[in-house]
Amino acid sequence: MPPVVPKEEKNSPFPTKNVLSRRYSLKSTLLWGKLMSTGTRINQGPYTIIFIPYQEFNIGFSVPKRFFAKAHSRNRVKRLLREASASLLSHYRELPKAAIIVKYGKKKDASLTLNSAIDSLRPLLLAVKNSNSANALPQE
DSSP states (O other): OOSBOOEEOTTOSSOEEOOBOGGGBOOOHHHHHHHHHHOEEEEETTEEEEEEEOSSOEEEEEOOTTTOOSHHHHHHHHHHHHHHHHHHHTTOSSOOSEEEEEEEOSSOOTTOOHHHHHHHHHHHHHHHHHOHHHHSOOOO
């Protein structure tokens, strides 16, 4: 089953957008802590991807208050990252069996757009997908 569902919005200049299914959302506090302490990190520009092997695909997004003081700007960045990830993951036949955190955390980037987020996240998500540690059997 593909992770992306086209969504129609009323009165939107962009009528369809890629949306990640809620079942792929990383909600577990314990898993989040395990990712932060023992996860493999890949850094590129303002992005950091942290991942560990897991029995199913989960993804979470983190934007620090330090660089984005206002909640509406943090939410906007997270929304753009979610949509960029959904658009990239829609091209995969099989999602990696990994839990992933996408952190966006350098200086405030006023020019962050959906296209720039897609271009920046593409090599990082490919690195996770092709990683031997993401393909390894999860240890629970």
